[in-house]
Each structure stands twice: as C-alpha cells, then as structure tokens.
Amino acid sequence: MSWALSLPTETLKDSSARHVLLCLANYAGSNGTGAFPSASTLAQDTGLSERTVRYKLDDLEQSGLIKKGNQAIAAVHIDRHDRRPVVYDLQISRGANTAPRTKRGADDVTGCNPQQSGVQSGTERGAAAAPNTSLNHQGTEEQLQQREIDAALAEQNSAAIEPQDDRQRFAMFATWVPNEKGLSDQITIAGLPADAVPDAAIRAFMGFFVAKPATIDTSAGWCYRLVQWVKRERVKASGQGKAPDFDDTSWANDLGDL
Template sequence: MSWALSLSIESLKDSSARHVLLCLANYAGSNGAGAFPSASTLAQDTGLSERTVRYKLDDLEKVGLIQKGNQAIAAVHIDRHDRRPVVYDLQLSRGANPAPRTKRGADDATGCNSQQNGVQPETERGAAAAPNTSINHQVTEQQLQREISDVIAEQDQAAIAPPDDRQRFAMFATWAPSERALADQLTIAGLPGDSVTNDLLADFKGFFVAKPTTVDSAPGWCFRLTRWVKREQVKDASNQSVSPDFDDSTWADDLGDL
C-alpha cells in the first residue's frame, strides 16, 4: 500500500481510481503480485458501486499501474471458475519507491541525539507494519506452487471427466454425453438408441462450441442433442438437400433450459 500512497497526483489524477488502487494494494503480496479481491469486496472497501470499481480497474490497467497476473492463484482458493475474481499484479516500477525509514538521532529534524544515558537504542520507533490478512497470503510459496500444480492437474482432468450433472457449462470438444441420460431422452422422444451417430454428435458439438455463451447442465445437453437428432431426421425424411445455415441459431431457442 505504501507504493500506492507514494504515487504523485500527476501519475493518477482520478481520485476514485486512486481509492480502488489503494484498496487493491492491501491484498497484494510484498512484491505487488497476487491480489484478487472481488469487485464486491472492493466496492465495500471503497464505498463505490461494483460497476464503478470494474471501470476503475480497467482504467488502472490501461495506464499500466496494474496488469492481470497468474489466474491459477485464485483457482487454488476458489473451486468454481465462474466465481473467481481476476488476479492483478501491481506494477511497482511505475510508481515512486517508498522513502526509507531512518533511525532517530542527531541528524534528524529534531536535532536530538538518540544516545541517552549511555544507551544506544537500536529499535525503530513506531509500530511494525500490519500483516496483510488477504487469504492469498495464508500459505507459503512452496505450498502455493504445489496447490497451483494440483489445480492445473484438476483442470486437465476436467477436460476428460464429465461435469457434475447439476453444473451448467459451455460445450467443449471432448464432451461425451451420459449414456443413461441420452438413452432416457431418446426414449422420451421416441427415437431408437442408435440414432446418435458420430457425424451427428460432431456437428452438434461443433455448432455449440462456436457459441460459448450457451450453457446447460449435462442432462440439458443430452436433451438438446436429442432435439438436434430429431430435427436432422425430419429433414432427411423431407428430402431436404440444403445444408443448414449454422449462422442461424433461432431453431435452438426452443430447446429450453433445464
């Protein structure tokens, strides 16, 4: 925080952005890295709205006072990726270095000699710096590196293992439908169990991978896949040879959200 306080007014004229920077610095390590308070936390600290906080963080990043850091640090503490705040690193080289503290003595402004009654005090006056209570400083560097490695391994595994049935997610290339959930949906739709061919599945995934804003649960994706298969069969039965317009996704609006 001392770095943020030492910035000149010319370096950062926006008082609201300066306030956000000061509060953000309170969550950073001694080297200025690894600060990841949420926008709501910074809003409570500053008294600003969350929307304003996000704008000021963008402004601070544009002027080069902060930049996005190692996002795996937040993943160590927060499992759900949609709830992880952005990790920022303070760019300490952009600001003035804090003035070093000096011992009190005959050369300071008081003109007093620190040696009294033959005793030379060696301890600086004033309270020690308050410890940073941010959650990202409760582990050692070795523990943090180990936990980051575990998170990376979990993320690699997540690309193979299917998500929890209750979790909503965007479509990805290696997704494989649950056999039971897909069989249930095919039965409800009156389709045979071998209706989903590899080509149909590839077309379905390719369409929705290109639309990352569309999210659904695992059973919900099986429902959408079943509707896709049924639609293709209706087209084949009608002898429609025209390829579908994949830029038009209005047909998918009625698939519903589970």
C-alpha cells in the same frame, strides 16, 4: 501494498483511483498477482460506489498500473463463471520509487528511525511491538501458500477449468471441450455416425448455453444434451431433404426441452 503506497503522486493523481489500487493490492499475492476481489468488496473497502470502483479499475488498467491476470485463478475458487470477479495483476515494475534502506541522518526532519516503510520501531508509550498483521483479509500464511499452489496449478491448465469430478454440475463456459469418451459414448447410444457432431454444432450449442448460466449439468449430461440436439436437427433436416445447418440460430427455440 507497499508498492501502491510508494507510487509518486505524479504517477497516480486521482485519489479515488489510488484508494482502489491500495485496496486491490491487499488481495494480491507477494509478487503482485492474483488479486480478484469483487467490485462490491472493493466498494465496501473504499466506501465508493460499485460503479465508481469499476470506473477506477478501468482507469488503472488504462494507465498500465494493473492488467488482467490469469482468470483461471478465480475459477479454482468460484465454480460459477458468471459470479467470478476479474483477476488483476499489479504492475509493480511501474511507477514506484525504491524504498529507502540506508540510515537517515540526524537532520532528517521526519525524526523517524531507518526502519522499513519509515516506521519507528521504538515503544515509547510502553506498548509491545505490534504483530505483523495483514490488512488484506488473505488469511493465514498456510492459506496464502495454498493460494499460490492453486494459482500455479491453474496456470498449467486451460483458461477455464472443467470440474475433474464427472459428477459435479457446472454451467457452460466459453472454452468448454466435450469429454472425448463421454461424447463418443453418447453418439454410439444415439445411433449416430462417429462424425455426427461437427465443430460448428459444438460452437452453436455452447453459444446458446453460455448465455444461460442458470442451466447446469455434469460433463456427461452436457454431452448427452449436445448429442440429443444434434440428433434432433439431423432428423428435422432429413425430413426437409437437406443437411442440418448448425449456423442457423432457429434451433435455439427447441433447446428448452433438452
């Protein structure tokens, strides 16, 4: 957050965008990465409308002060891809002035002691020193460390993470890859040849269900749906004396029965 506070006015003149950036920084890690508050959360934090928040985020991204980060970080915490907010990384190497660390002279018109962020450390009014509380709602130090661990694990995995528990139900996502054994078992059970499910069929199947986030299933369940659909298309094409055309989108009308 100190980086956002120290941005010079000429770098970010829009006060609303600055407010959004300050609130976004509250949710970033110590290195400025992994911030993923929703637009509604930022709207509550800033008092702006969600629509304005989205515009300001676009402006901040276009100005190079933020950029889209590793979206798998949000996937670790939020199962449904359609409810995952965008993960942003703050570009802390841009625009900020280096915080002063040398002692100020007696003629400093601010009258502040040379402490970090220019805050005077004295307790002139008798109050005990304030604890170093966080304004970013990120929780305890243990929770922050866990977030960094989660982010590191997510970085090692693909951009979208399929649940490790085969019993967990999930919505289809754009980078889904069928479980090799699960798909092979379903092909065998269906009595189809090993190469019965081409990449074109998988892409067409995914494209349809990505647009239907309310449909969820287990890893094995998705393999079953895929193979049953391919089997149906092969039977239909065989009756017409031709090979199945998986690029033809008319098959989508029959998927409601799967």
